[in-house]
Amino acid sequence: AQTVTQSQPEMSVQEAETVTLSCTYDTSESDYYLFWYKQPPSRQMILVIRQEAYKQQNATENRFSVNFQKAAKSFSLKISDSQLGDAAMYFCAYRSRNSGAGSYQLTFGKGTKLSVIP
Amino acid sequence: DTGVSQDPRHKITKRGQNVTFRCDPISEHNRLYWYRQTLGQGPEFLTYFQNEAQLEKSRLLSDRFSAERPKGSFSTLEIQRTEQGDSAMYLCASSSLTGILYGYTFGSGTRLTVV
Numbered sequence: 001a002q003t004v005t006q007s008q009p010e011m012s013v014q015e016a017e018t019v020t021l022s023c024t025y026d027t028s029e030s031d032y033y034l035f036w037y038k039q040p041p042s043r044q045m046i047l048v049i050r051q052e053a054y055k056q057q058n059a060t061e062n063r064f065s066v067n068f069q070k071a072a073k074s075f076s077l078k079i080s081d082s083q084l085g086d087a088a089m090y091f092c093a094y095r096s097r098n099s100g101a102g103s104y105q106l107t108f109g110k111g112t113k114l115s116v117i118p
Numbered sequence: 119d120t121g122v123s124q125d126p127r128h129k130i131t132k133r134g135q136n137v138t139f140r141c142d143p144i145s146e147h148n149r150l151y152w153y154r155q156t157l158g159q160g161p162e163f164l165t166y167f168q169n170e171a172q173l174e175k176s177r178l179l180s181d182r183f184s185a186e187r188p189k190g191s192f193s194t195l196e197i198q199r200t201e202q203g204d205s206a207m208y209l210c211a212s213s214s215l216t217g218i219l220y221g222y223t224f225g226s227g228t229r230l231t232v233v
Contacts, residue, residue, distance in 0.1 A: 044122075109160050
């Protein structure tokens with residue numbers, strides 16, 4: 001079974017600065033997807049960025065980028081020019097790309113609570 | 119397209135009572151998922167539907183839990199004889215057949231408190 005580990009329960013960043021959230025995962029599969037989701041307080045979870053494991057290029061979405069290290073099974077999220085609206089819980093998630101049982105499940109880490117200091 | 123809707127947003131119930139939650143997915147999404155999120159944890163998979171067929175169930179889904187998706191549209195999740203350990207946020211998500219590449223669209227969840 002796949003596992004996702006987020007080792008930082010809480011992080012803080014000064015507004016306009018850069019912060020990196022860590023995520024490691026364990027899998028025996030070679031083809032999969034990785035995601036970062038943001039969950040603001042009392043609001044729905046939204047997709048921030050995704051990475052396909054067969055792509056070597058790191059994904060980027062505006063101020064959000066990832067550092068995907070497949071061999072190390074590491075998938076960190078970098079938030080540049082942090083804004084007050086970035087304050088939220090951030091979850092790293094894994095999904096298998098293979099068809100079959102369990103392939104449609106997202107496996108989440110425990111999350112990192114990000115605070116943005118004005 | 120108003121996103122994934124869940125009802126109610128909050129539910130307080132006494133131990134032993136039955137509760138039912140509803141999820142309305144994005145209309146063109148044929149896949150629907152239920153997750154449970156307890157305090158300090160990430161969401162955990164409960165079950166998955168493709169159209170009206172329930173294709174996967176987690177071992178977390180005990181006999182007291184039942185989910186349905188009649189006609190492949192909205193879905194309901196029922197918990198019978200609720201226990202305090204059922205207190206959690208219940209999240210619904212949906213995706214299209216091809217849109218899975220882009221992750222799922224989540225609803226705002228139903229927060230259940232069992233007293």
